[in-house]
Amino acid sequence: MKVLLRPAVLKAGDKINMRIILLGPPGAGKGTQAKTLAERLNLAHISTGDILRENASKGTQLGQQAKEYMNKGALVPDTLVSQMLTQRFSQPDIQSGFILDGYPRNINQAETLDDVLKQRNMGIDMVIYLDTSESVIIQRLSGRLVCSLCGRNFHIKNMPPEKEMTCDDCGGRLYQRTDDKEETIKKRLEVYKKESSGLVQHYQEKSKLFSVSADQEAPMVINKIIQLIDEYNDSHKK
Ligand SMILES: [Zn+2]
Numbered sequence: 001m002k003v004l005l006r007p008a009v010l011k012a013g014d015k016i017n018m019r020i021i022l023l024g025p026p027g028a029g030k031g032t033q034a035k036t037l038a039e040r041l042n043l044a045h046i047s048t049g050d051i052l053r054e055n056a057s058k059g060t061q062l063g064q065q066a067k068e069y070m071n072k073g074a075l076v077p078d079t080l081v082s083q084m085l086t087q088r089f090s091q092p093d094i095q096s097g098f099i100l101d102g103y104p105r106n107i108n109q110a111e112t113l114d115d116v117l118k119q120r121n122m123g124i125d126m127v128i129y130l131d132t133s134e135s136v137i138i139q140r141l142s143g144r145l146v147c148s149l150c151g152r153n154f155h156i157k158n159m160p161p162e163k164e165m166t167c168d169d170c171g172g173r174l175y176q177r178t179d180d181k182e183e184t185i186k187k188r189l190e191v192y193k194k195e196s197s198g199l200v201q202h203y204q205e206k207s208k209l210f211s212v213s214a215d216q217e218a219p220m221v222i223n224k225i226i227q228l229i230d231e232y233n234d235s236h237k238k
Pocket residue numbers: 147148149150151152167168169170171172
């Protein structure tokens with residue numbers, strides 16, 4: 001066990017200008033962690049899910065193409081996603097650092113990302129893997145409830161709504177996603193493991209991979225990640 005000789009120096013609002021990827025299985029809490037980290041460290045939050053929804057709702061050309069796949073319940077092809085990502089990386093807020101969640105999902109996407117960043121003379125500093133045990137993932141995902149109107153997430157045990165099966169925010173009806181059933185979760189995890197093993201190796205070979213246990217509650221995990229980023233910054237000061 002490593003003993004910390006000094007307290008973490010990163011405080012809310014500190015600027016660190018780093019490019020970070022969050023990796024982890026479904027249920028690891030990537031989305032929540034990325035959002036909080038981006039706010040606390042003044043980084044742009046890039047979520048491919050958000051980019052897809054934004055393009056679709058604005059009706060951009062890429063968004064319309066993506067919508068056709070989404071409406072069919074099919075996966076949006078890599079080429080479309082990477083085109084949207086390239087557009088996102090041309091926006092000015094990227095210059096002061098970003099945190100990427102939900103992408104890359106496989107080795108092909110990782111290579112695409114490397115290319116897109118290279119064209120802009122950028123590279124990834126850290127890849128943080130949210131290591132989460134299967135039992136925790138099943139417990140988190142199988143209890144998840146989603147609002148049918150606004151999309152807010154609740155949890156049967158960890159974050160129950162005030163009124164049974166009703167959204168606190170908009171009064172919408174809550175439901176369980178069909179892919180959040182235990183047997184489906186296990187299948188999703190298997191797919192994830194297969195897809196991500198090459199990804200993990202890719203970043204390990206570049207000495208960019210850092211692992212954090214994400215079994216604890218979100219605030220504890222966030223603190224551990226910030227500590228890791230802080231240590232990285234400290235040892236890479238020029
Ligand atoms: Zn709602």
